[in-house]
Amino acid sequence: MNARNAALIPSFQRPVSKVLIRRAANYKQELASLIYESLCEFNLPINDKTVLLKPNLVGLDPLGIMNTHPAVVAAAREAFLRLGASQVLIGDGPAMDRDTEAIIESVRLREFAGPLARTFVDLNVDDVERVPLKTQASRLRELYLPKTALGVDFLVSMPKLKTHHWAGVTLSLKNMFGVVPGSCYGWPKNILHWAGIDRAILDINAAVGPDFAIVDGIVGMEGNGPIQGTPKECGVLVLGDDPVAVDATCCRVMGFNPIKFKYLARAGTLLGHVAAEKIQQRGESIASVRKPFAVLDAFRQVVE
Amino acid sequence: MGTSDTSPANKRVTDRMGTQTEVRFVESVCLPLLRSAQNSDGGWGFHPGSESRTEPTCWALQALLQCSWQEIPEAAVRGFQFVREAQLRDGAWPSARAEQVGCWVTALACWVLLAEENSSNAVAMGLDWLCKDWPRDSTLWRRFLARFSSQRDIFPINNSYRGWGWTPGTSSWVEPTAFALLAFAECPTELLPPAAGRRRKLAEAMLRDRMCPGGGWNCGNPLVYGVAGEPLIIPTVWALLALRNRPEQRENVLSLEWLEKNVANIHGPGSFALARLCLEAYGRRWPSDAPEFGSFHEKNEFLRNIQVAAWSCLALGAKRGFLAAGWPFGVTS
Numbered sequence: 001m002n003a004r005n006a007a008l009i010p011s012f013q014r015p016v017s018k019v020l021i022r023r024a025a026n027y028k029q030e031l032a033s034l035i036y037e038s039l040c041e042f043n044l045p046i047n048d049k050t051v052l053l054k055p056n057l058v059g060l061d062p063l064g065i066m067n068t069h070p071a072v073v074a075a076a077r078e079a080f081l082r083l084g085a086s087q088v089l090i091g092d093g094p095a096m097d098r099d100t101e102a103i104i105e106s107v108r109l110r111e112f113a114g115p116l117a118r119t120f121v122d123l124n125v126d127d128v129e130r131v132p133l134k135t136q137a138s139r140l141r142e143l144y145l146p147k148t149a150l151g152v153d154f155l156v157s158m159p160k161l162k163t164h165h166w167a168g169v170t171l172s173l174k175n176m177f178g179v180v181p182g183s184c185y186g187w188p189k190n191i192l193h194w195a196g197i198d199r200a201i202l203d204i205n206a207a208v209g210p211d212f213a214i215v216d217g218i219v220g221m222e223g224n225g226p227i228q229g230t231p232k233e234c235g236v237l238v239l240g241d242d243p244v245a246v247d248a249t250c251c252r253v254m255g256f257n258p259i260k261f262k263y264l265a266r267a268g269t270l271l272g273h274v275a276a277e278k279i280q281q282r283g284e285s286i287a288s289v290r291k292p293f294a295v296l297d298a299f300r301q302v303v304e
Numbered sequence: 305m306g307t308s309d310t311s312p313a314n315k316r317v318t319d320r321m322g323t324q325t326e327v328r329f330v331e332s333v334c335l336p337l338l339r340s341a342q343n344s345d346g347g348w349g350f351h352p353g354s355e356s357r358t359e360p361t362c363w364a365l366q367a368l369l370q371c372s373w374q375e376i377p378e379a380a381v382r383g384f385q386f387v388r389e390a391q392l393r394d395g396a397w398p399s400a401r402a403e404q405v406g407c408w409v410t411a412l413a414c415w416v417l418l419a420e421e422n423s424s425n426a427v428a429m430g431l432d433w434l435c436k437d438w439p440r441d442s443t444l445w446r447r448f449l450a451r452f453s454s455q456r457d458i459f460p461i462n463n464s465y466r467g468w469g470w471t472p473g474t475s476s477w478v479e480p481t482a483f484a485l486l487a488f489a490e491c492p493t494e495l496l497p498p499a500a501g502r503r504r505k506l507a508e509a510m511l512r513d514r515m516c517p518g519g520g521w522n523c524g525n526p527l528v529y530g531v532a533g534e535p536l537i538i539p540t541v542w543a544l545l546a547l548r549n550r551p552e553q554r555e556n557v558l559s560l561e562w563l564e565k566n567v568a569n570i571h572g573p574g575s576f577a578l579a580r581l582c583l584e585a586y587g588r589r590w591p592s593d594a595p596e597f598g599s600f601h602e603k604n605e606f607l608r609n610i611q612v613a614a615w616s617c618l619a620l621g622a623k624r625g626f627l628a629a630g631w632p633f634g635v636t637s
Contacts, residue, residue, distance in 0.1 A: 060571065
């Protein structure tokens with residue numbers, strides 16, 4: 001059994017989750033200290049541990065619109081090192097383009113995070129391990145998943161705050177599609193679409209669940225996301241050690257009812273909290289940072 | 305940087321390269337990396353020290369063969385053995401050895417094994433598996449259902465054309481379709497299954513149908529929600545190479561133009577190497593404003609990716625025609 005298997009605990013047995021919303025006006029401000037101070041509120045077991053930051057890198061993005069901004073990734077890396085991590089890796093397996101190096105160069109990740117030859121892990125071409133899927137929400141029974149993602153001590157999902165034309169929103173849970181290796185399943189990872197995106201999100205997060213989530217909501221994306229949408233300035237970072245609660249909070253910030261997203265509603269039964277009364281909001285209030293996002297017609301029903 | 309290898313095989317590299325800088329790059333970086341990264345089981349992983357996998361082994365083999373001359377190097381002999389042993393009973397190849405189900409790498413394995421005389425049976429079985437592996441999205445039943453689906457407007461493609469998926473039971477996509485077409489194109493007629501002709505016609509039509517509106521290909525979504533998909537270098541290269549038997553066709557012309565225009569904007573060495581390989585296979589001039597190839601390695605050491613090093617070998621050896629003029633060992637289409 002891999003070390004990353006998420007604990008499946010019914011929500012009524014889970015303690016209240018804590019989600020922190022921080023204002024961050026733009027990517028030029030000092031983000032490392034902001035994230036470090038935020039992480040300190042969670043008392044995370046990071047000392048001497050290996051951390052993997054999993055940003056959302058979906059494609060060539062010279063304008064910084066569709067991917068998690070490299071300034072946020074670099075700042076999180078610095079913050080985890082300050083917290084005492086022995087190693088902080090950055091890794092993703094982009095879904096649509098197999099030239100991962102082209103993507104990280106187009107977003108200027110190296111400029112922000114320093115040399116990447118031994119820091120960045122292309123999860124699409126990592127060594128893989130067979131992982132039986134214990135939730136079996138989809139028709140998938142097993143997946144071959146990257147050993148780096150399975151083996152690290154602490155995994156951080158770092159999505160961008162975006163709408164998604166198939167899933168409705170793509171946040172820290174959907175971001176974990178990026179750990180499924182293209183070298184086994186292709187570009188795109190079409191087997192997940194056939195298995196049902198909503199159900200596959202649950203299976204993946206139960207098998208290789210993130211320990212923490214940091215959502216880049218400084219500039220998000222609305223409309224026809226995750227690639228062809230419109231930039232949406234929100235000026236927030238959303239952080240927490242319950243990725244389901246973080247995603248639910250992000251939905252509320254975006255003006256959506258999280259329960260209306262099938263995968264979030266299901267995740268709220270076993271993987272974390274969706275219900276507002278089970279989430280302790282820290283930092284900024286949702287109401288003070290709420291910025292309703294435009295959605296495609298197919299998702300009109302999710303708008304609160 | 306490794307030291308220059310003066311073995312006979314490497315001296316022949318010099319005969320085949322374009323510029324001294326490129327020769328030095330292949331000799332000092334790419335080939336030493338490939339040679340040192342071969343595992344004891346004969347295969348290559350995606351990175352030095354990682355477990356052997358079908359895809360990087362196929363590309364490393366292609367590169368070693370391209371950079372050699374008449375004889376097959378000993379490293380390649382062990383590589384061929386790894387590939388043969390990785391084949392599943394049904395004729396397919398899995399991506400990783402532990403997997404029990406074959407996938408798109410079957411085309412790559414067949415393609416590379418064509419260079420090895422003892423592998424005819426393995427190739428024939430692999431090609432037979434490919435001919436029987438139909439995509440699930442374009443069955444008669446699915447096509448009937450699609451008439452009533454809203455997806456028809458969101459994702460307007462002609463689903464009577466059928467290529468190959470990345471994994472069995474999924475949809476047709478550009479790259480696996482192109483790889484299968486390349487394997488069929490390189491294969492001697494006597495090894496081709498009876499259904500190969502029909503599959504090739506359908507797959508070529510599928511590739512042409514999936515071209516982005518202004519030329520070039522992405523993974524296979526030319527239009528989503530009414531917005532034109534952005535082409536990408538790597539799928540464009542493989543589609544163009546798979547369709548190179550009809551260079552005068554509109555899709556080829558438009559996509560070559562798109563590729564030439566975009567060489568200067570390439571960010572990754574894998575895309576860069578393949579773009580060069582493709583343009584030279586089509587006899588196009590390499591743009592004079594293209595960046596120096598070695599400069600990519602200075603940035604991230606190719607992320608230590610064996611496959612990118614192999615593609616670089618193939619691209620820098622392209623003057624003598626990987627794909628353009630057939631195999632150095634005499635097995636041609």
